[in-house]
């Protein structure tokens with residue numbers, strides 16, 4: 001690992017100021033993504049700013065819903081009574097991610113900022129427009145089994161690997177960030193971006209900004225929810241595809257639905273058209289099949305990941321079915 | 328092992344030799360990235376040494392307080408194994424993918440390979456060496472022996488640290504739950520069924536862990 005300078009900061013202002021003074025620097029929270037990437041030479045900040053003592057660990061209900069601090073630990077959030085009771089989709093998504101040890105280290109802010117697991121991004125001997133803009137995309141013509149089927153560009157077909165983010169996108173969360181110019185809120189679905197011409201940019205966080213937390217508006221999705229994750233082994237593997245499904249039911253009729261997918265795009269992928277279709281429909285297999293058809297419109301395989309087209313559709317149906325069965 | 332040893336700048340040891348090598352090789356690596364640093368290094372090697380400055384670190388390991396000084400890039404795993412000679416904690420993948428390096432930090436299980444040592448200022452670490460009391464093995468260690476919870480044994484310290492935490496967290500209520508919450512510990516020898524049996528037995532025994 002290339003050496004770096006190390007600073008501990010104890011206030012949000014100090015964190016932002018220190019980063020402003022050290023443009024080559026970066027924050028460290030749990031370290032589970034950054035330390036990995038630094039060991040591989042993929043990222044090499046010249047100064048590491050340890051934000052772990054900032055007072056951003058809270059999980060609390062406010063008038064706007066549930067607010068979760070950026071430094072709240074993934075396992076703490078997933079086990080929190082309020083989260084289990086009122087935001088069970090989020091609790092499920094957390095549990096599907098990584099391992100017990102990693103969830104004990106990973107923070108909410110770090111989870112949002114984690115980089116793609118694309119092997120060409122990780123392998124510094126390979127071309128990758130995300131790691132080294134202009135070098136090309138190894139995955140486009142390469143071994144792209146884990147890669148995107150929605151919203152990719154000819155510069156990058158990497159996916160965002162987070163499970164937590166898929167649930168937060170489905171639940172209409174907002175992100176609060178602070179920079180030298182002050183605080184702003186970003187809709188969760190606008191936080192991550194599509195690769196387009198600038199795959200080196202994972203998200204819309206401006207240089208120098210710190211995530212301070214996320215807020216999930218109060219919502220009726222407390223019962224019929226499911227986070228389906230399909231992966232190469234039963235646990236401790238990234239998603240091939242995942243489906244976050246949340247239904248608000250009135251008898252057998254769907255009042256409203258939320259659907260988002262992971263492992264399919266450069267950002268958590270909301271299926272708003274399918275959600276609209278489901279509103280007011282009976283919760284039948286037929287409705288779910290049609291929702292899957294609508295949801296998968298525009299999906300495109302790149303060779304090795306063509307299987308995701310069928311798996312995605314089947315996953316949507318299964319996710320919705322499990323949400324109804326409430327298992 | 329004494330702390331003076333790690334703190335003494337003139338001590339000739341494997342570490343220092345290797346650090347010397349790393350210093351040189353990282354100077355080369357820095358060439359590609361930060362040309363100004365290399366110019367400085369050429370003028371006066373002491374300046375780039377600032378980049379390698381050690382930081383003070385107070386840390387408690389298995390009940391013993393240590394006053395150390397470490398480079399920021401040293402992971403908790405490397406600190407334990409190489410500076411404190413606690414080699415029970417294993418390095419499998421060094422990237423969070425196997426669980427061999429599992430230790431408890433303030434009572435929670437983590438992967439020590441992805442934690443920088445300096446991020447653990449003031450923390451209490453427990454490693455596999457800290458589980459037994461004297462010659463009396465920890466109940467989980469005994470159960471692993473009784474149930475044959477290992478073959479080569481390389482993953483075992485991590486498995487045991489994880490298993491103890493799994494029960495303490497309340498995640499050992501069924502075999503399925505144990506399998507899910509032990510998934511962060513890979514066993515190349517495939518001792519999984521026996522590991523699950525050992526954990527189930529300790530959980531049933533209800534002994535304080």
Ligand SMILES: Cc1cc2nc3c(=O)[nH]c(=O)nc-3n(C[C@H](O)[C@H](O)[C@H](O)COP(=O)(O)OP(=O)(O)OC[C@H]3O[C@@H](n4cnc5c(N)ncnc54)[C@H](O)[C@@H]3O)c2cc1C
Pocket residue numbers: 026027028029030031032033034035036070071096097098099102105106107108109110111112113114161162163164209210211212236237238239422423424
């Ligand atoms: C083997 C393995 C398996 C995994 N499996 C999964 C999985 O199945 N599903 C899943 O979702 N994830 C998985 N992960 C990823 C894991 O969830 C992330 O590594 C973790 O969430 C990152 O959080 P952290 O706090 O450790 O971040 P760090 O590593 O500390 O930071 C990551 C990045 O975020 C930035 N950052 C951190 N906090 C802030 C902040 N407040 N404001 C601005 N920037 C910030 C840092 O500068 C850094 O660039 C896995 C990881 C490993 C190693």
Ligand code: FES
Pocket residue numbers: 417418419420421422423424425426427428429438439440441
């Ligand atoms: S050595 Fe830390 S997880 Fe493998």
Ligand code: FES
Pocket residue numbers: 476477478479480481482483513514515516517518
């Ligand atoms: S006992 Fe050999 S790896 Fe687990």
